[in-house]
Amino acid sequence: MPNHHRATLRREANTMTGSEPDREHASPPGAEPASCVRARPEQAVAWVEANTASLPAESVALADAGGRTLASAWAAPSDLPRLAAAADDGYALSAAATVGASDYNPLPFRLAPARAAPLGPGEAAPVHSGEPLPAGADAVVAVEDASVRGELLEVGAAVAVGANTIGAGEETARGQPLLESGRRLRAQDLALLALAGVERVDVVRRPRLRLLLAGAGPASPDALMVRGLLQRDGAELEACEAVTDAEALENRLREPGADLILVCGGSGDGTNDFGAAALARSGRMQFGGIAMNPGETTRLGQVDATPVMLLPGAPLACLYAYEWFAGRALRRLAGGSGEWPYGTRRALLSRKVASTLGRLEFCRVRLDGDKAEPLAVTDGRLLSSAVRADGFVPIAPSSEGHPEQTEVTVWLHTIT
Amino acid sequence: MPNHHRATLRREANTMTGSEPDREHASPPGAEPASCVRARPEQAVAWVEANTASLPAESVALADAGGRTLASAWAAPSDLPRLAAAADDGYALSAAATVGASDYNPLPFRLAPARAAPLGPGEAAPVHSGEPLPAGADAVVAVEDASVRGELLEVGAAVAVGANTIGAGEETARGQPLLESGRRLRAQDLALLALAGVERVDVVRRPRLRLLLAGAGPASPDALMVRGLLQRDGAELEACEAVTDAEALENRLREPGADLILVCGGSGDGTNDFGAAALARSGRMQFGGIAMNPGETTRLGQVDATPVMLLPGAPLACLYAYEWFAGRALRRLAGGSGEWPYGTRRALLSRKVASTLGRLEFCRVRLDGDKAEPLAVTDGRLLSSAVRADGFVPIAPSSEGHPEQTEVTVWLHTIT
Numbered sequence: 001m002p003n004h005h006r007a008t009l010r011r012e013a014n015t016m017t018g019s020e021p022d023r024e025h026a027s028p029p030g031a032e033p034a035s036c037v038r039a040r041p042e043q044a045v046a047w048v049e050a051n052t053a054s055l056p057a058e059s060v061a062l063a064d065a066g067g068r069t070l071a072s073a074w075a076a077p078s079d080l081p082r083l084a085a086a087a088d089d090g091y092a093l094s095a096a097a098t099v100g101a102s103d104y105n106p107l108p109f110r111l112a113p114a115r116a117a118p119l120g121p122g123e124a125a126p127v128h129s130g131e132p133l134p135a136g137a138d139a140v141v142a143v144e145d146a147s148v149r150g151e152l153l154e155v156g157a158a159v160a161v162g163a164n165t166i167g168a169g170e171e172t173a174r175g176q177p178l179l180e181s182g183r184r185l186r187a188q189d190l191a192l193l194a195l196a197g198v199e200r201v202d203v204v205r206r207p208r209l210r211l212l213l214a215g216a217g218p219a220s221p222d223a224l225m226v227r228g229l230l231q232r233d234g235a236e237l238e239a240c241e242a243v244t245d246a247e248a249l250e251n252r253l254r255e256p257g258a259d260l261i262l263v264c265g266g267s268g269d270g271t272n273d274f275g276a277a278a279l280a281r282s283g284r285m286q287f288g289g290i291a292m293n294p295g296e297t298t299r300l301g302q303v304d305a306t307p308v309m310l311l312p313g314a315p316l317a318c319l320y321a322y323e324w325f326a327g328r329a330l331r332r333l334a335g336g337s338g339e340w341p342y343g344t345r346r347a348l349l350s351r352k353v354a355s356t357l358g359r360l361e362f363c364r365v366r367l368d369g370d371k372a373e374p375l376a377v378t379d380g381r382l383l384s385s386a387v388r389a390d391g392f393v394p395i396a397p398s399s400e401g402h403p404e405q406t407e408v409t410v411w412l413h414t415i416t
Numbered sequence: 417m418p419n420h421h422r423a424t425l426r427r428e429a430n431t432m433t434g435s436e437p438d439r440e441h442a443s444p445p446g447a448e449p450a451s452c453v454r455a456r457p458e459q460a461v462a463w464v465e466a467n468t469a470s471l472p473a474e475s476v477a478l479a480d481a482g483g484r485t486l487a488s489a490w491a492a493p494s495d496l497p498r499l500a501a502a503a504d505d506g507y508a509l510s511a512a513a514t515v516g517a518s519d520y521n522p523l524p525f526r527l528a529p530a531r532a533a534p535l536g537p538g539e540a541a542p543v544h545s546g547e548p549l550p551a552g553a554d555a556v557v558a559v560e561d562a563s564v565r566g567e568l569l570e571v572g573a574a575v576a577v578g579a580n581t582i583g584a585g586e587e588t589a590r591g592q593p594l595l596e597s598g599r600r601l602r603a604q605d606l607a608l609l610a611l612a613g614v615e616r617v618d619v620v621r622r623p624r625l626r627l628l629l630a631g632a633g634p635a636s637p638d639a640l641m642v643r644g645l646l647q648r649d650g651a652e653l654e655a656c657e658a659v660t661d662a663e664a665l666e667n668r669l670r671e672p673g674a675d676l677i678l679v680c681g682g683s684g685d686g687t688n689d690f691g692a693a694a695l696a697r698s699g700r701m702q703f704g705g706i707a708m709n710p711g712e713t714t715r716l717g718q719v720d721a722t723p724v725m726l727l728p729g730a731p732l733a734c735l736y737a738y739e740w741f742a743g744r745a746l747r748r749l750a751g752g753s754g755e756w757p758y759g760t761r762r763a764l765l766s767r768k769v770a771s772t773l774g775r776l777e778f779c780r781v782r783l784d785g786d787k788a789e790p791l792a793v794t795d796g797r798l799l800s801s802a803v804r805a806d807g808f809v810p811i812a813p814s815s816e817g818h819p820e821q822t823e824v825t826v827w828l829h830t831i832t
Contacts, residue, residue: 128632128729188641219615383608
């Protein structure tokens with residue numbers, strides 16, 4: 001009964017011995033396909049990283065580029081600002097003409113219209129932040145240091161040459177690298193690009209995720225969960241649909257158009273779990289199970305060059321399998337590093353945590369000040385444990401757990 | 417020249433004395449409207465918090481609820497699961513009939529169709545994770561512990577009563593509070609609600625932001641920056657448009673439909689800065705400037721009950737004024753706490769940082785390991801300083817800065 005040689009990992013964690021999973025489950029030569037061996041999680045992660053790289057660039061309008069990943073480094077094509085400009089709203093004038101001005105001795109200037117140039121002697125013109133100084137001006141007096149009296153501007157403060165201005169090239173000099181390739185564009189980056197006159201920018205295309213549900217539908221818990229995680233990881237949903245048999249699944253695995261295919265459910269071995277067979281027939285199964293809990297029945301492979309991940313149907317296992325493999329793949333395809341986007345906290349375990357040697361486990365914890373209260377480790381059944389938890393502590397396969405009061409890094413469960 | 421009594425704050429930071437800003441700028445009684453006094457930043461924050469509260473609820477489909485804020489606490493209306501259910505994909509059967517089964521002594525069961533009930537003696541039926549156990553079954557054997565042989569299922573492991581199942585009410589008992597009001601819904605929360613059969617959920621309506629650009633257009637640096645920050649703070653853009661004179665601005669301030677109105681630029685006092693006058697005529701100016709740098713010309717007020725914020729036109733000042741006031745208001749309107757969504761790092765200042773007593777200042781820093789290199793504090797001109805920075809350190813009005821090697825909290829500049 002060769003099918004049963006690999007049956008032990010599902011059993012209660014505390015019956016496990018400490019040996020390495022791939023040795024523990026070694027089978028007589030020839031009796032088992034390689035895909036049935038539980039892989040070490042770090043091997044599977046290395047494979048995911050080797051098989052996912054930044055997608056090609058696409059051009060988007062600057063207003064749509066927030067949060068997107070820059071496809072190539074950006075340097076200003078000319079000095080920024082190109083000419084000396086106002087650093088703030090105010091009045092452009094000649095600094096020399098303000099000598100002696102003070103709150104108690106305001107000096108009068110003739111108020112020229114905005115954008116009047118060149119300024120004559122004794123003239124001042126209103127400027128907005130970012131506008132170039134008109135010829136004849138070498139400083140800006142702040143709006144607060146001046147009062148309009150009819151056609152006159154009374155200036156109540158002496159200003160130095162260059163006051164309230166930004167010199168040519170002071171933001172960034174022509175050709176100097178400012179935004180690196182792979183940078184996720186922030187609000188201030190967009191503003192700087194707009195200052196430089198940029199209207200469109202090349203960013204990494206968003207990965208298209210095909211989400212196939214074996215034995216469930218688009219309103220299933222797994223489908224809602226994965227859809228909730230997609231946006232965080234910079235991906236688009238290419239399709240979200242139920243597949244009811246192996247043939248339909250094979251057809252959808254073979255169809256082009258997706259950058260990553262996830263199949264929720266159908267990752268086991270039974271007759272109602274047709275994912276593995278469909279993947280093996282359509283492409284290649286690389287890992288037929290991972291030494292992790294929850295998430296052990298995760299299978300990874302490819303159809304042509306497209307990574308395919310069969311995630312367990314049990315929602316908690318699906319969550320951690322997504323986090324460990326799918327989220328990483330999507331963030332890498334989107335031009336990022338694959339690292340978790342979660343925030344972290346350092347905290348002290350309020351209770352001892354036992355974990356199974358040879359398996360990566362996820363201890364869900366609730367935070368209370370600097371204490372982390374473990375909710376569940378080896379029990380990988382209850383989705384509500386991840387709902388009640390503030391975050392989780394991954395426990396490496398090489399660890400049997402942690403004593404009470406161990407300081408650990410908690411990864412916060414957040415959606416964004 | 418009463419207009420000039422309040423003119424000093426714009427000048428170089430190092431000429432400042434240490435006195436409180438609102439005393440320093442006190443004017444002869446009656447000579448100055450209260451709106452011209454620079455308010456303490458914490459007073460302005462308290463006012464923002466007092467004038468922004470969670471918006472009303474709206475019902476959305478579960479698939480659209482990720483990241484949204486729950487409008488009221490949720491408890492399961494019945495036990496979850498209502499009946500004992502499969503915890504994983506496998507075969508439902510009677511545990512008693514598996515006694516003696518092992519890898520080397522598999523026991524045969526007749527394979528019933530899925531959802532066949534009740535099971536007869538010696539029968540097993542395939543179940544998916546989450547499905548109720550059929551009558552006659554009290555355990556699930558994992559797909560990995562069984563092999564299909566034609567119409568027979570060979571079970572290679574004895575299972576205990578309840579194995580691989582979730583008992584009635586084990587996820588959450590009927591009526592027990594599980595998701596608190598104000599919770600931002602995470603992926604696993606959506607999955608749990610789906611498990612409970614929920615299809616729509618009441619969440620706090622997204623705030624609608626009207627963005628008005630005085631002296632600039634919708635493609636201006638400020639407009640792009642604010643649009644880049646909106647999504648992070650859970651808001652929708654109601655409008656983004658240029659206003660060219662005080663009358664047009666007044667009309668837009670008075671028009672209903674927005675939960676918060678931001679005016680970028682036009683926050684000073686000059687003739688080309690009409691924001692303050694328009695706000696004073698349409699509603700009420702509460703704070704006519706804030707003792708902060710950059711961002712000093714920020715003005716806050718209301719038209720009817722709608723908060724209106726005049727942000728400086730200079731992009732760097734606009735950024736920090738948004739962060740300090742507008743982002744906080746939007747997150748509170750969206751049902752959150754107003755706290756910064758930024759991640760933080762503890763780091764040691766690689767250089768001394770000087771700051772002006774009496775003003776809140778923002779020291780932009782670049783991180784290098786556990787070192788924070790200050791890029792700029794009192795120079796509030798260059799937007800590129802926030803582009804080059806990884807984050808910022810707010811320096812309280814009561815502080816003159818920090819010596820080298822001080823451990824500080826750096827708030828990371830991120831868009832999400």
